[in-house]
Amino acid sequence: MRVLVATAVPVERDAVARAFPGPFEEVRLPGATLRRAAGHDLLAVGVGPALAAASTATALTVAALEGSPYGLVVSAGIGGGFAPQAPVGSLVVAEEITAADLGAETAEGFVPVTGLGFGVVTHRPPESLVREVVSATGARPGTVLTVSTVTGTASRAAALRAAHPRALAEAMEGFGVAEAAAAHGVPVLELRAVSNPVGPRDRAAWRIPDALAALTAGFGKLAPVLESWNPYDDQ
Numbered sequence: 001m002r003v004l005v006a007t008a009v010p011v012e013r014d015a016v017a018r019a020f021p022g023p024f025e026e027v028r029l030p031g032a033t034l035r036r037a038a039g040h041d042l043l044a045v046g047v048g049p050a051l052a053a054a055s056t057a058t059a060l061t062v063a064a065l066e067g068s069p070y071g072l073v074v075s076a077g078i079g080g081g082f083a084p085q086a087p088v089g090s091l092v093v094a095e096e097i098t099a100a101d102l103g104a105e106t107a108e109g110f111v112p113v114t115g116l117g118f119g120v121v122t123h124r125p126p127e128s129l130v131r132e133v134v135s136a137t138g139a140r141p142g143t144v145l146t147v148s149t150v151t152g153t154a155s156r157a158a159a160l161r162a163a164h165p166r167a168l169a170e171a172m173e174g175f176g177v178a179e180a181a182a183a184h185g186v187p188v189l190e191l192r193a194v195s196n197p198v199g200p201r202d203r204a205a206w207r208i209p210d211a212l213a214a215l216t217a218g219f220g221k222l223a224p225v226l227e228s229w230n231p232y233d234d235q
């Protein structure tokens with residue numbers, strides 16, 4: 001099965017790449033360059049859900065047109081963790097990938113786009129795969145929120161917790177990657193290594209090297225799971 005791993009930025013892609021033996025073949029796509037190794041294609045898709053969706057859709061379309069479609073898309077990278085359930089350095093795997101700020105603000109509060117009669121706000125990765133990822137990597141299973149604005153206050157963090165009690169982490173690409181995967185009928189997974197707590201902004205406190213090391217270690221354990229995973233286990 002071909003797997004597409006979509007990170008936001010090149011340093012995250014390179015952290016994933018360190019889990020695989022090289023060498024990597026470079027494949028130019030419109031707007032991005034794939035690193036290809038042992039059935040896994042690694043792509044830095046850009047920051048935020050819109051660019052992530054566009055880049056992921058491009059890679060999925062190219063693979064489909066080549067007659068060699070992907071069997072799984074993995075959104076991966078660093079993320080903010082909701083304390084105390086997802087401490088810095090821990091791994092989180094999404095049971096649900098939810099767009100937390102896609103909707104409308106009203107006098108009665110936030111209404112998701114589904115409440116306005118449009119689209120979806122949540123994608124669910126295959127349950128059997130999430131179970132296997134938890135068991136192989138020790139990742140904590142829960143909701144991973146996709147936000148367009150990084151949370152920077154305690155009050156916003158509390159509001160997200162209240163609206164999404166199962167949220168363990170937030171990042172900026174998962175929902176975009178999942179929308180592209182869904183358009184192609186391909187299952188999706190999201191794995192985040194926690195670099196910072198969700199809450200008051202303190203960029204100096206982000207532990208990015210620790211999170212990138214956790215991402216590399218997580219993918220080292222994840223690769224054999226992905227190679228043996230049978231998509232039909234979920235049907």
Ligand SMILES: O=C(O)c1cccc(C(=O)CC[C@H]2O[C@@H](n3cnc4c(=O)[nH]cnc43)[C@H](O)[C@@H]2O)c1
Pocket residue numbers: 008009011012046047048077078079080081147149150151170171172173195196197198208
């Ligand atoms: O500055 C660096 O060295 C560096 C290295 C790797 C990654 C970055 C990023 O800024 C990645 C941005 C990426 O990270 C996700 N992220 C991380 N923490 C949060 C958060 O608290 N809330 C939302 N997103 C977060 C996000 O997916 C960004 O795309 C920098």
